[in-house]
Amino acid sequence: GNSVTQMEGPVTLSEEAFLTINCTYTATGYPSLFWYVQYPGEGLQLLLKATKADDKGSNKGFEATYRKETTSFHLEKGSVQVSDSAVYFCALSDRDAGNNRKLIWGLGTSLAVNP
Amino acid sequence: ETGVTQSPTHLIKTRGQQVTLRCSSQSGHNTVSWYQQALGQGPQFIFQYYREEENGRGNFPPRFSGLQFPNYSSELNVNALELDDSALYLCASSVSGSTDTQYFGPGTRLTVL
Numbered sequence: 168g169n170s171v172t173q174m175e176g177p178v179t180l181s182e183e184a185f186l187t188i189n190c191t192y193t194a195t196g197y198p199s200l201f202w203y204v205q206y207p208g209e210g211l212q213l214l215l216k217a218t219k220a221d222d223k224g225s226n227k228g229f230e231a232t233y234r235k236e237t238t239s240f241h242l243e244k245g246s247v248q249v250s251d252s253a254v255y256f257c258a259l260s261d262r263d264a265g266n267n268r269k270l271i272w273g274l275g276t277s278l279a280v281n282p
Numbered sequence: 283e284t285g286v287t288q289s290p291t292h293l294i295k296t297r298g299q300q301v302t303l304r305c306s307s308q309s310g311h312n313t314v315s316w317y318q319q320a321l322g323q324g325p326q327f328i329f330q331y332y333r334e335e336e337n338g339r340g341n342f343p344p345r346f347s348g349l350q351f352p353n354y355s356s357e358l359n360v361n362a363l364e365l366d367d368s369a370l371y372l373c374a375s376s377v378s379g380s381t382d383t384q385y386f387g388p389g390t391r392l393t394v395l
Binding site for chain 1: 286288315317322325326330340372374386389
């Protein structure tokens with residue numbers, strides 16, 4: 168079945184460092200891909216998405232490009248801030264046997280940014 | 283425009299009890315999905331509701347059940363609670379037929395003792 172694999176954390180960076188969180192997926196067909204962020208004590212927030220190959224999603228300085236050839240959707244940010252400390256989840260949309268959509272999630276990558 | 287809200291925020295139950303969690307979807311959204319997120323894990327899909335009917339289900343036993351109401355709000359019911367049911371329960375709303383973007387509530391933290 169479809170699946171998502173994220174790099175393991177925790178990731179610890181200094182403020183203004185470059186961030187990459189790797190995400191690869193296995194899927195039949197052409198799913199949409201998402202990055203969600205979960206700040207401490209809060210629910211999940213959609214960070215960015217891409218719906219087809221070569222699409223680039225971007226938001227709040229974060230970017231990710233849908234790479235069909237490498238089945239990847241790596242999250243990047245050029246200069247992280249302390250406020251970016253959170254858990255980041257990569258996810259793909261999937262259709263079940265009844266053609267209903269659901270999200271398949273990676274395990275999450277914890278990011279800590281130090282001042 | 284109000285976002286997705288969930289109640290209660292926290293809940294403590296004992297093994298064997300029953301629990302009901304509630305979710306109000308974002309304005310204009312007619313589809314509600316429920317997820318279970320164990321500590322340190324990604325969310326696991328429980329089920330989805332559309333037009334007051336279950337519209338897809340993950341690998342959860344029948345003691346996990348739900349409802350959707352005409353105003354698109356939803357309930358998740360869990361019977362015969364087990365210790366492993368302790369988790370954050372997330373509700374997400376979306377618009378059927380959209381590009382499948384789901385918007386999440388803050389979650390309900392359930393602890394089973």
